[in-house]
Amino acid sequence: MTDEGSDIRKRLESADCVPLALALAQMIGDPSPVEEIAPYVRGPWDYSESIPDSLKAAIRDRAAEAMQAHARGRPPALPRPDPATLRRMMSVAVGEEVGEDYVPMALEQMDLASGEARLVAPPASPAGGRLRALVIGAGVSGICAATQLQEMGVPFTLLEKNREIGGTWFENRYPGCAVDTPNHFYQFAFEPNDAWPEYFSHQDSILAYLRHCVEKYDLRRNLRLGVEVERAEWDAARRLWRATLRDEAGARTQLEAEILISAVGQLNRPSVPDLPGLKTFAGPAVHTACWPEAGLDLAGKRVALVGTGASAVQVGPAIAPEVAKLTVLQRSGAWVARRPNVDRKVSPDKMWALREVPFYAPWYRFQLFWGFADGLFDALRIDPDWDDGGRSISARNLKIREAMERHIRRELEGREDLLDRVIPTYPPFGKRVLADAGWYRMLRRENVELRAEGVERVERGALVLRDGSRVEADAIVFATGFHAGKMLWPMEIVGREGRSQRDIWGDDDPRAYLGLAAPEFPNFFMMYGPNTNLGHGGSAVFLAECQMRFIAGVLRAMVERDLDTVEIRRDVHDAYNEDIDARLKTLVWSHPAVTTWYKNAGGRIITNQPWRLVDYWRLTHDPDLREFVVEATEKAG
Structure with missing residues (x-):
């Protein structure tokens, strides 16, 4: 082996063997590496395989040889596997049978055919300049929307209330803030990142990635920072939206556009409990989403942490070593589960493999897609014949509960007095499952106390x-979540009948078709809208791409058919919402043992969707304009 080959072989030691074997099969056009590892793969994570060391070494040897040949100009022998072969490879990758419905999505979204970056929805034809768009919010969804609009040639203005882009990744800067979705799945398909420093990277790395996307796609020239949309009203006579903006000094201006896209999401307005006497508290009282930019000096202080949700399990372990006393005030226990690689850094050689080994990165991403999303979905289904006293909802769900309890008991060994308080009484996935970044180890510290009164x-x-x-x-420190039910609040969006979304939805009953469109609101789209939250894992970035693909498809049709307005039909909207309400009643969040912010005051689930990711990808892939009321331009009419 040449010196170059030896260097490649050495670097491949850091590559996970399963995606490497799949990549090798494509490079050499021989399925034997896939079949050789198949008996040893039990799941999608790097620890869920038992491939013998001798076989791992042989695969790495062959991969190094294949990469040398590739460097000399030999093209991959199997750049695009046929559907049956691809499905078999996907099934081996995750250690269980993967359905045929995943093949089209994998070929496109996961780039398993080529590994090449591509935009979410390449335009069929240039959009010209007839349509203009306003995008509200420059977080993940807004950046996704702006990038696609630019690709289509639709003039747009991207509006952001903060002084910088990033949305939740700008606002949430509390100690320990990190993504709890694997990073290599939490990224745009059109802008894969092989340089994530950690497997679950922290806020600064996520924000840096989003800034990179804004700069690379030159979005700042159409970006306005420090302006908040107070109101947007549909002008029926002119067939456009008129938005009222307020800047940081209180000055108001107006902008007009034919298309209005809300990219503010569900979780952008912090909720602080209205506790009697709170205004009399002498010290700082901050919500995790409102952490001071200059930081908060908590060293040597007595700190009360209110809440045990997603931000609490990150900020608690981060501040516990420096405070004099940390008292955690819990309303109910949360499922805080072991996450593989949660506190590991990505090695330089692993970054190299993701960047240089053909097909390796997309196969690695597919494993994460399955392990952190659709591979878990069946555990959400209520078995009507299952009776476990509310502890679980099915045999699969019970198996996950037992694994989670084992993790908790291991972490709290010697502190069994905490078990009754921390082990939830509701089934797994009834509330968001959180990643354990040292939560239980924190509870064992001498300066930490858990109270549940x-x-x-x-x-x-x-x-x-x-x-x-x-x-x-x-x-x-308040780790008490957001006003999830008050979607779009405090904005006032007024449709063609003179009614606002708040008039129609009230404070906590938002509804939309695919979470994207609502009757009476022409040319208005919502990203991360009602019933789109992913309750079984998944990635908000994937969700944004699905939604923007749908919006882009509608806009293309408007340009190609000379349409001025599109508005979802009420019967289509209502039938969809009846369908998802029925489906949601079969899933864990509807179980009597579960109380959650996913539900409104009437018990209806308003945040979560009942779909697997592949289902939502299919539903949003090709918009059908027969589902809309459309108006043509005057010249076309």
Whole structure:
């Protein structure tokens, strides 16, 4: 082997063997590596295989030889596997049977055929300049929307209320803030990143990636920062939206556009409990989503952490070593599960493999897609014949519960007194499953106390609990979530009948077709709208790409057919919502043992979708304009 080959072979030691074997099969056009590893793969994670060391070495040897040949100009022998072969490869990759319906999505979205970056929805023809768009919000969804609009040739203005892009990744800067979706799945398909520093990277890395996308696709020339949309109203006579903007100084201006896209999502307005006496508290009281940019000095202080949700399990372990006392005030226990690689850094050689080995990165991404999303979906289905006293909803769900409980018991060995309080009474996935970044180890610390009595009121230097006891505190950290039900709030979006979304939805009953469109609101689209939250894992980036593909398809049709307006038909909208309500009743969030912010006051699930990712990908892939009421331009009419 040449020196170059030896170097390649050495670097391949850091490549996971399963995606490497799949990549090798495509490079050499021989399925034997796939079949050789098949008996040893039990799941999609790097620890869920038992491939013998001798076989791993042989695969790495052959991969190094194939890469040398590739470097000399030999093209891959199997750049695009046939559907049957691809499905077999996908099934081996994750250690279980993958359905035929995943093949088209894998070929496109996951780039398994070529590994080449591509935009989400390449335009069929230039859009020209007849349509203009306003995009509200410059987070993940807004950046996705703006990039696609630019690709289509649709003039747009990207509006952001903050002084910088990033959305949730700009606003959430609390200690320990990190993505809890594997990074190599939490990225745009058109802009894969092989340089993530960690498998679950922290806020600064995510924000840097989003800034990179804004700069690379030259979005800043159409970006306005520090302006908040107060109101947008449909002008029926002129067939356009007129938006009222307020800047940081309070000055108001108006912008007009034919297309309005809300990319503010569901989780953008922090919710702080209205505790009696809170205004009298002497120290800082901050929500995790409102952490001061200059930081918050908590060293040596007594801190009360209110909540045990997604941000709590990150900020708690991050601040516990520096504070004098951390009191965690819990309403109910959460499922905080072991996550592979949660605190590991990505090695330089692994980055090299993701960048240089043909087909390796897309196969690695597909494993994450399955392991963190659709591979879990069956565990959400309620078995009507299953009775476990509310602890689980099916045999599959129980198996996951038992695995999670084993993790908790291992982490809290010696502190069994905490088990009754931390192990949830509801089934897994009833609420968001959280990634354990040291939560249980934190609870074992001498300076950490867990209380579950509930807060009755706040005093100048303490929180008084419902049992009358006091928690002395110098600072309060609220990890208490968002106003998820008040979607689009506090914006006022007024449709063609003079009614706002708030008039129609009230405070907590939002509905939309595919979470994207609603009757009475022509040319208006919502990204991460009602019933689009992914309750079984998944990636918000994938969701944004699906939604923008749909919006782009509608806009293309408007240009090609000379249409001025499109508005989802009420019967289509209503039938869709009846369907998803029925489907949601079969899933874990509807179980009597589950109470969650996913539901509104009437018990209807308003945030989550009942679909696997592949289902939502299919539903949003090719919009059908027969489902819309359309108006042609005057010249076309």
